[in-house]
Structures are given as structure tokens and as C-alpha cells.
Amino acid sequence: MDVKVFHCLIDALKVSGCCIYEDSIPILYNSLIKLQSENHFNSVYLWGRIETSSIDYYIAYGHQKDLIENRIFFYTQNMLEWDLMPTDWSTLETDMVRKLKTKLYGNPRYVETIDNSNKKSQETTEYPIASNVVLKFDDFGEDGEEDNMNNLESLTYNDIVSVTAENDEIMETESAINGSPNLKLLIKEEDRLAITVQMIDNESHIVPRGFLYKLPDGNITKAPYFKGLDHSEIGNENNFLHLNQQYCQPKDLKHEVRSDYNASIDFLQSIVNDIPKGCWASRLYSNRYFIIHNLLWPGSVYVQDMNTGIHGFFYNGYGLKNLDLPFMI
Amino acid sequence: MSDTEIEISISDAKNISSKETKDSVQTIKKISDRSKVSSQSAQFKSLFTCGVTRFKELRYDIDINYAIGLLKKEDGNINVYNHLQDIIDKILLERPKNPLENFEKYSMMLKRAYIYKEVNFERVFVDNIDRNYCFKSLQMFKCALKKQLEQHKQYKNSKKNNIKSEIDQNEEKKNMNSINATVQVQNLCEVNYMFNKVGFGLPMDEASLIYLTMNEMAQLNKFESIRFWGKIFGIKKMYYVIECKWSDAELERKLLTVNRVSHNSKSSNQIDNDVTHGHSLQKETKLIDTHNALETENEFESYLDGEMAENSINDYDSWISLNDSDSCKTILRSSSKTLLPPELFGEGANKNAYFVTNKLNTRWIELESVKPHHIVEARKIKRYFTGKLNNPINSFPKFNGSENDYLRAQIARISSSTQICPRGYFIIDENNKSWSGISDKRSTNSLITIQKKNDNLIFNKNTKPISNNNLMNVNYWVHKNPQIDINGVTYELGFPNLSDSKKNEENPEEFEVEEDLSYDEHHEINSKDDLFGNLGNDISVDNTSAWKGVLCSPFNPRYSHTIMKSHVWPGAFAVAYNLQTDYMYIGWGQKHDSNILNTILMDEIKIENPTKDDTFTVECQEFTKKQKMENEKLGLRKNKNKNIFPPQFNRTAYKGGEKIITYYNYE
Numbered sequence: 001m002d003v004k005v006f007h008c009l010i011d012a013l014k015v016s017g018c019c020i021y022e023d024s025i026p027i028l029y030n031s032l033i034k035l036q037s038e039n040h041f042n043s044v045y046l047w048g049r050i051e052t053s054s055i056d057y058y059i060a061y062g063h064q065k066d067l068i069e070n071r072i073f074f075y076t077q078n079m080l081e082w083d084l085m086p087t088d089w090s091t092l093e094t095d096m097v098r099k100l101k102t103k104l105y106g107n108p109r110y111v112e113t114i115d116n117s118n119k120k121s122q123e124t125t126e127y128p129i130a131s132n133v134v135l136k137f138d139d140f141g142e143d144g145e146e147d148n149m150n151n152l153e154s155l156t157y158n159d160i161v162s163v164t165a166e167n168d169e170i171m172e173t174e175s176a177i178n179g180s181p182n183l184k185l186l187i188k189e190e191d192r193l194a195i196t197v198q199m200i201d202n203e204s205h206i207v208p209r210g211f212l213y214k215l216p217d218g219n220i221t222k223a224p225y226f227k228g229l230d231h232s233e234i235g236n237e238n239n240f241l242h243l244n245q246q247y248c249q250p251k252d253l254k255h256e257v258r259s260d261y262n263a264s265i266d267f268l269q270s271i272v273n274d275i276p277k278g279c280w281a282s283r284l285y286s287n288r289y290f291i292i293h294n295l296l297w298p299g300s301v302y303v304q305d306m307n308t309g310i311h312g313f314f315y316n317g318y319g320l321k322n323l324d325l326p327f328m329i
Numbered sequence: 330m331s332d333t334e335i336e337i338s339i340s341d342a343k344n345i346s347s348k349e350t351k352d353s354v355q356t357i358k359k360i361s362d363r364s365k366v367s368s369q370s371a372q373f374k375s376l377f378t379c380g381v382t383r384f385k386e387l388r389y390d391i392d393i394n395y396a397i398g399l400l401k402k403e404d405g406n407i408n409v410y411n412h413l414q415d416i417i418d419k420i421l422l423e424r425p426k427n428p429l430e431n432f433e434k435y436s437m438m439l440k441r442a443y444i445y446k447e448v449n450f451e452r453v454f455v456d457n458i459d460r461n462y463c464f465k466s467l468q469m470f471k472c473a474l475k476k477q478l479e480q481h482k483q484y485k486n487s488k489k490n491n492i493k494s495e496i497d498q499n500e501e502k503k504n505m506n507s508i509n510a511t512v513q514v515q516n517l518c519e520v521n522y523m524f525n526k527v528g529f530g531l532p533m534d535e536a537s538l539i540y541l542t543m544n545e546m547a548q549l550n551k552f553e554s555i556r557f558w559g560k561i562f563g564i565k566k567m568y569y570v571i572e573c574k575w576s577d578a579e580l581e582r583k584l585l586t587v588n589r590v591s592h593n594s595k596s597s598n599q600i601d602n603d604v605t606h607g608h609s610l611q612k613e614t615k616l617i618d619t620h621n622a623l624e625t626e627n628e629f630e631s632y633l634d635g636e637m638a639e640n641s642i643n644d645y646d647s648w649i650s651l652n653d654s655d656s657c658k659t660i661l662r663s664s665s666k667t668l669l670p671p672e673l674f675g676e677g678a679n680k681n682a683y684f685v686t687n688k689l690n691t692r693w694i695e696l697e698s699v700k701p702h703h704i705v706e707a708r709k710i711k712r713y714f715t716g717k718l719n720n721p722i723n724s725f726p727k728f729n730g731s732e733n734d735y736l737r738a739q740i741a742r743i744s745s746s747t748q749i750c751p752r753g754y755f756i757i758d759e760n761n762k763s764w765s766g767i768s769d770k771r772s773t774n775s776l777i778t779i780q781k782k783n784d785n786l787i788f789n790k791n792t793k794p795i796s797n798n799n800l801m802n803v804n805y806w807v808h809k810n811p812q813i814d815i816n817g818v819t820y821e822l823g824f825p826n827l828s829d830s831k832k833n834e835e836n837p838e839e840f841e842v843e844e845d846l847s848y849d850e851h852h853e854i855n856s857k858d859d860l861f862g863n864l865g866n867d868i869s870v871d872n873t874s875a876w877k878g879v880l881c882s883p884f885n886p887r888y889s890h891t892i893m894k895s896h897v898w899p900g901a902f903a904v905a906y907n908l909q910t911d912y913m914y915i916g917w918g919q920k921h922d923s924n925i926l927n928t929i930l931m932d933e934i935k936i937e938n939p940t941k942d943d944t945f946t947v948e949c950q951e952f953t954k955k956q957k958m959e960n961e962k963l964g965l966r967k968n969k970n971k972n973i974f975p976p977q978f979n980r981t982a983y984k985g986g987e988k989i990i991t992y993y994n995y996e
Contacts, residue, residue: 011532017562017900017915019528023882053873281564286534287462295713307458328713329564
């Protein structure tokens with residue numbers, strides 16, 4: 001959510017069930033403007049809030065020129081000073097974050113411990129269940145089994161940005177875990193927060209089609225006269241695009257090119273093929289606010305004011321993935 | 330409600346309708362009327378008309394004005410009158426050979442044309458805004474204004490009459506007014522200010538419409554208190570929920586009607602009673618139209634008639650008057666579905682009635698009272714709401730019922746575990762009013778009266794505001810509602826200890842965190858202030874505190890509102906500021922408990938697997954007769970052993986026993 005439209009979208013956020021304390025709105029606004037000026041950002045965004053068991057984190061990001069690739073994330077607890085989010089983490093850590101099911105503690109220096117030896121039995125039972133779920137929804141790809149398996153691997157591990165060389169590295173880490181079962185795994189909450197935010201952003205940050213514009217030289221800009229989607233467009237999931245390259249879709253599904261394809265605005269992936277199917281719930285509230293909830297990451301919403309076309313993405317939740325989703329819809 | 334009142338309201342309605350057609354301003358009124366009536370179900374409409382015509386036969390012939398009004402009632406910009414006109418026009422224009430035969434065709438064709446009009450973008454939307462929605466909301470405001478004026482007039486008249494000291498008739502009206510005044514309607518404007526401070530506020534348009542609705546509900550004279558409960562998101566639509574408490578008079582009437590019916594039916598079939606009770610009280614799904622007392626009145630009467638006719642009704646009263654041993658037996662007989670009876674109106678989980686709607690400017694629907702087995706089943710499943718009340722629920726541990734049952738069960742669970750207030754702000758009402766009298770009359774045992782006593786909370790006038798620092802501490806908050814136990818009820822049945830202990834033995838960890846977490850059985854209530862348990866004793870899934878207290882404006886702590894947020898039910902919260910306190914729920918209606926779900930699923934699979942997957946079953950399929958006999962004997966013996974535990978107390982154990990029997994039969 002752009003800071004500039006922050007005040008306009010407060011009502012929409014209220015409708016969507018996200019909560020920002022009213023008294024903290026001016027504080028956040030001012031400190032974000034300060035953040036922008038200090039870092040020479042083109043624009044700065046309030047990304048969301050992650051609830052913890054004590055003090056909540058507010059997350060913001062800014063970008064200078066490239067508004068997709070070079071976004072810089074910040075977090076704060078006191079709403080005045082923003083700290084840079086760590087950007088480097090190992091695959092081991094991302095793996096751990098995925099296994100953690102508890103709320104964040106609320107202190108960036110807190111160290112979470114996963115007792116590997118204890119968890120061993122649970123993990124082995126849990127893992128196949130999880131993969132089954134994915135497999136089930138993967139079936140519509142209708143490829144051979146091997147492809148499916150590959151697909152699955154790339155799926156589960158690809159939703160973290162930093163994992164670039166996929167399978168080999170993962171195998172290594174797994175063997176490392178297997179090799180020393182008594183090793184206690186440690187993760188700093190700051191890292192966990194960063195990874196969680198990245199995961200959420202990858203899978204649930206969406207923009208309306210036409211909002212971003214790719215120039216012939218490859219630069220991406222915001223379309224200056226974008227008016228927001230109207231009533232005839234909001235019903236179609238094709239009109240919502242992932243800001244990040246697809247992470248929660250089957251890889252080798254053939255992209256159906258839409259009939260009104262426009263290379264300058266259709267360079268992103270639409271959310272139609274997201275798995276599980278039906279993980280986006282879109283509705284129009286009180287005749288004015290159009291809201292899409294992502295059910296996979298409860299708390300992440302896309303809101304749009306139908307009258308003005310102002311829109312934004314916001315996350316408000318515990319930073320936990322809803323793995324039961326296929327059974328809940 | 331007396332008959333006279335019905336008459337008044339009916340004649341009121343008639344006046345309105347007759348005016349409608351006469352007046353030149355009729356369109357406006359028609360529209361205002363439409364907002365009420367067009368939204369109702371067909372069945373409801375028929376009731377309405379039946380009631381009125383029946384009544385009319387008593388006085389004079391069919392009112393033509395009324396008939397025209399009915400025909401001109403708009404249903405999405407179309408009314409029957411215009412439709413007929415159009416058809417006749419068309420027939421006259423085209424002059425077909427056999428107009429009667431193709432009459433339906435013409436009607437259909439024309440109707441399609443109307444629908445096309447609706448879809449037409451320009452007609453529905455003005456500048457990207459759905460104008461119909463705005464019209465509907467406007468009608469509500471107009472209606473409210475009209476009502477206000479009428480009331481004002483009435484009040485003035487009564488005043489005038491009082492001066493003339495002709496009090497005889499007007500005393501009734503005065504009484505009515507005084508009743509109106511005692512209905513506690515949540516002051517949404519004030520409360521919404523608090524909610525806004527903590528970030529959970531309602532936007533202006535929602536708040537105003539809800540407030541309007543609640544005021545109109547208050548004028549029905551059926552409720553003691555009305556408040557906005559919250560919002561529940563669904564995948565397709567959202568539910569707005571209003572929580573009402575029936576007034577004593579209304580409750581009394583409901584109970585009496587139920588009683589009367591039950592005494593009639595008692596003699597005829599007593600055995601059926603125990604199987605079918607549970608459904609008896611629930612028959613009444615009332616579609617409340619918030620504008621018109623008349624319709625609900627009629628509806629209620631028809632409900633009564635229907636119940637009488639069916640004659641298979643029983644209630645709580647006759648059940649409770651049985652001995653304990655007897656009740657056990659009868660439950661045994663209905664073995665497979667050992668359902669507990671639902672709690673009575675105004676008791677425990679059914680203390681309040683709930684009205685839901687998807688859109689604020691349409692009708693509100695009353696949910697049936699909650700049945701204990703629905704609560705028990707709802708605990709086992711985790712599903713998002715869709716937003717359609719009659720949607721079936723396909724879940725693995727089966728849920729017997731459609732979405733309205735599920736919704737009601739979730740509402741009951743949420744309200745019992747998350748409606749809280751600061752400690753000492755409310756006290757239990759010691760002198761309960763007319764209630765003990767009623768229960769004496771009905772000659773029930775004292776159990777109900779005691780329970781009833783505990784349920785009533787009143788504001789403690791002697792309390793002092795708690796400092797903000799303390800308000801952030803969970804120990805200064807207490808539950809306002811009694812906990813719902815494992816059986817899905819709040820009151821104590823004849824055999825609570827037995828079932829509880831059994832179930833806990835079965836799988837202790839499952840029920841440890843099962844529900845509500847308000848206080849465990851062994852924990853004594855510390856003091857009277859703790860009402861239904863201190864929040865400090867609540868635990869959430871990962872053994873952390875279930876609540877989090879936050880100061881909303883940390884830069885101005887002295888005048889800050891304090892919010893208490895639930896971790897167990899994300900979206901539930903309570904606010905406190907000075908002596909003001911309130912709570913609401915905005916969320917998905919799901920409990921935050923991913924771990925528990927897995928264990929439950931695994932357990933059920935474990936039970937089922939051995940009979941199916943055992944290789945033994947596949948290989949030895951043929952038995953001699955002797956073997957079979959022996960097996961059956963063995964099975965019977967096992968069966969007997971198992972039957973030591975009365976099955977109705979423990980459904981899981983009973984199921985297990987059944988499984989074992991089949992196991993021995995077929996191998």
C-alpha cells in the first residue's frame with residue numbers, strides 16, 4: 001500500500017478486517033515519509049503488520065527505480081525507527097521456517113530452537129502428507145509421474161527467493177540434517193521474519209492488470225493514468241497479476257495467452273492458475289470496497305476502492321501459512 | 330403480545346397500503362414498502378397475505394386498493410401490474426392465433442427482456458457505483474424517518490389525551506412506549522468510536538445501517554437487549570451478526586406455547602418424544618423483517634398451529650421430569666444418535682438469539698437455537714464459511730447439518746470463549762425477576778432456576794476504572810459467558826462427571842486444549858468477580874497465553890484505549906476505556922489450532938484401518954459353520970463386556986466396540 005494513499009484506504013482496511021490502531025496512523029505516515037527521504041526512494045509502501053505474542057512488527061518496503069526486483073524491506077516495532085531486513089539466509093533456515101508453526105515471539109533477537117531429534121518422528125510423518133496435498137492439486141497438469149515429482153520439488157522449494165540452484169543444494173541440506181540428528185537448529189527471529197515476509201510476498205502480493213507498465217527498454221513503471229479495475233473486470237481472476245514471478249503455480253503448465261494480450265502490461269503471471277484452486281476469495285463489500293483475501297496466507301488482502309480506483313496490498317496476520325486450506329474450501 | 334396489538338399493527342399496515350395507492354406520492358412509499366417485502370421468501374409472503382385476508386373476512390370485503398398495492402409491489406424494478414400490462418400490449422400488437430396457449434411464452438420472453446435491462450451496465454452502475462444498493466439503503470433511511478414521525482405523532486396524541494384525562498385506551502400505548510425505552514440497544518456510535526481506536530471499527534456506512542436495523546428491532550418489543558455481535562467472513566459473502574436477548578415476556582410466551590404443545594402430545598406418544606425432541610424447539614426459523622411487527626406476529630401464530638398439528642413434539646420439561654435411570658434407558662433405545670437435547674430458549678448457549686444477513690439492507694434471518702451435537706461436531710472440523718446459509722457442509726468428521734447450523738455453532742463457541750470484560754465491571758444479578766415464578770409454575774426441578782440466576786449479569790455500579798497498565802494484564806479480565814463443556818452444553822446434566830471423566834481418559838490431550846479454555850473443572854472460582862473464569866487461566870495451542878493486551882496509543886498511555894485480542898480466535902477482541910467496555914468479532918470464524926486437527930484425523934483413520942487393510946481378511950475368507958458360531962459367540966461376549974459402559978456417555982468408545990464386533994464376525 002503506497003504511503004500516499006494510506007489515508008484513503010483506511011476504511012477499506014477496516015472492512016477487510018485488518019487492524020491498524022487509529023492513533024498510530026499519523027506516526028506511521030510520518031516515519032515512512034522520513035524513511036523515503038532518507039533512502040532516496042521513489043516511493044515507499046507500508047507492506048503490513050505481523051502479529052506476535054508481544055509487540056507487533058510493522059513491515060515497509062521502498063524501491064528506487066526497479067519496483068519489482070530491487071525492493072528493500074524494513075521492519076519496525078516502535079513505529080519510529082526502521083531497521084533493514086536481513087536479505088541473506090541459507091536454505092536450511094528457509095526449511096526451518098516452513099516447519100515452524102508457532103507465533104513469532106516479538107523480539108528480533110530471540111532465538112528459536114528446533115530440537116531436531118525430537119521433531120524427527122513428527123517431520124517424517126508430516127512431510128508425505130504435505131506433499132500429497134500438493135500432488136493432488138498438481139494432477140491437472142497431466143504429465144508423467146516423474147515430471148510431477150520434479151514439479152513438486154521445484155514447487156515446494158521455489159517459493160523462497162534465495163533458493164536458486166534447486167535440487168542439489170536441497171539434497172545437501174537434507175543430508176546434513178540426516179547426518180547429525182542431534183543437532184539443534186537455531187534461527188534468529190529477525191531471519192525468520194525476513195523469510196516469512198518474503199514467502200508471503202512471493203505468493204500473495206498482487207497488482208491489478210494495467211497498473212504496471214513495461215517500457216520498450218525493459219524498465220517497469222506505474223501506469224500514470226490507471227483508474228483501477230471496474231465492475232466488469234473484478235470478477236475475472238485473469239485481471240490480477242502476481243507482482244513476483246510465479247511461485248505457487250505448476251511450472252510447466254502451458255500459459256494460455258489471453259485474447260487481448262498486451263505485452264507491455266501482461267508481462268506478469270495472473271493468479272488464475274494458483275494452487276490450491278480457490279485460494280483467492282474476492283468480494284465486494286458495502287458497495288464500495290473490493291477486497292481479495294488470500295486464504296493460503298490468512299491476513300493478506302488486496303483492497304481497492306471502486307470509486308477512486310485506489311488500491312493496495314496489505315498483510316495483517318501471524319505470518320503462518322494455512323496448510324489445511326484444501327480441506328477448508 | 331396481546332391480540333389487540335396484532336389488530337393494531339394489522340390495521341396500521343392496511344392504512345399504509347391503502348394510502349399507497351391513493352397518494353400521488355405513492356412511488357416513494359411503495360419503494361419504502363418494497364425494501365421490506367420484496368426481500369422475503371415466497372412462503373413468507375403467502376403467510377403475510379393469508380393472515381391479512383383471513384382477518385379481513387371478519388370485517389369487510391377484499392380491499393381493492395390493497396390488491397392493487399400488492400400487484401404494484403416492485404420486485405427489482407418490475408411489478409406484476411406492469412408485467413401484465415406489457416403482456417396484453419404484446420398480444421394486442423402481434424395478434425396471434427392462440428394467445429392463451431402461448432401465454433407463458435410471452436411472459437417468459439418479456440421477463441428475459443427485464444433481466445437484460447438489469448445486466449445493462451449503464452442501468453445498474455453510475456460511475457462505477459452500483460446504484461441499486463444505494464437506493465435500497467436510502468429506502469431504509471426513509472422508512473426510519475417515517476417511523477420516527479409516526480412515533481412522534483403518537484406520542485403527542487397520547488400526551489394530549491392524557492391532559493383530557495381519557496387514559497383508558499392510551500394507557501396501553503404509554504406502556505408500549507415505556508417498554509420501548511427499556512430495550513437496551515447498543516450505542517453503536519459510541520462503541521464504534523472505541524472500535525475505531527483499536528483498529529477494528531466499522532466503516533460509517535455499515536455502522537449507520539446496522540444502527541438503524543437495531544433500532545427497528547427494538548421497536549418489535551421482543552427483545553431485552555440488542556447488540557452487534559460482529560462479522561464473519563465467508564468465501565463468497567460476509568455474515569453480519571446481531572445478538573439479541575429475548576425479553577422475559579417473549580420468553581415466557583415461547584416456553585408456554587412449547588409447554589402446552591408438549592402436554593397435548595405427551596399422552597399420545599411418549600417414546601417418540603425422546604427421539605424427536607431436539608428438533609421440537611428448533612422448528613421456528615423466523616425470518617424477521619425488522620420493519621413490521623405484524624408479519625412476525627402472524628408467522629409466529631402459524632408456527633404455533635403447525636406445531637399443534639404435527640403432534641409429535643416434546644420439550645425439555647417432560648424430559649427433565651423423568652428419572653435419571655429412565656432417561657438413560659430411553660437414550661439407550663435411540664442408541665446411534667444419542668443426542669443431548671438443546672438448551673432451552675434463554676439458557677446457556679441459547680441465551681441469545683442471533684440474526685444474520687449477507688447484505689445490510691436486506692432481511693435478517695434468525696438462526697435456530699444451537700444443538701449440542703452441532704457444537705461437538707463443529708469442534709472437529711475446520712472449514713471456511715461460504716456465505717450461503719443453506720450450503721451443505723462436506724467435511725470429513727461428518728457435520729450433520731447445513732451451514733446455518735455450523736454458523737450458529739461457531740457463534741456459540743466464539744461467544745462463550747471470547748466475550749469478556751474487565752474484572753469487577755459486571756456482577757451476577759442476585760435478584761432474578763419473573764423467572765423463578767415461571768419455572769415454579771412449570772414444576773421443573775430447581776436446576777434451571779439456579780442456572781438462570783447465574784446467567785444474568787448487571788453492571789456493577791460500585792466499580793472503579795482499572796488503570797491502563799493493569800488492563801493490559803490478562804488477569805484483570807474475566808469471561809462473561811459460561812463455558813461450553815465437551816457435550817456442547819453449558820448447564821449441568823444429570824451425569825456430567827461420568828461422561829467427562831470417561832472422555833478425558835480416552836484421549837486426554839485432545840480435550841485439554843479442546844474448547845474455550847476458560848477454566849478447568851478443578852479450578853475453583855476465585856471470587857465473585859471472576860464470573861465465569863479468569864482470562865489468566867486460558868491457554869492457547871502452543872501453551873502461551875490465549876490473549877494479548879495492547880495499549881493502542883503508546884505515546885499517550887494515560888488516555889489510551891486498551892484492546893484485548895484473542896490468539897485462539899483470531900479476530901475476537903475486547904476494548905476497555907475507563908468504564909466503557911465492549912467486544913466484537915471480525916474474522917473468519919476459525920479457531921487457531923492447526924495441530925489439533927491433524928491428531929483427530931489420524932485417530933479416526935487408525936480406528937478404521939485394521940478391518941480393511943489387514944491381509945488376513947483377504948486370505949481367509951471361507952469359514953466353516955462351527956468357526957462362524959464360535960466367532961459370533963466371542964463377538965457377543967465382547968459385546969457384553971463393552972456394554973458395561975453405557976454407550977451414550979461415550980460415543981467414541983461405543984464406536985470402537987462396534988468395530989471390534991464386526992472384526993470378529995468376518996474373520
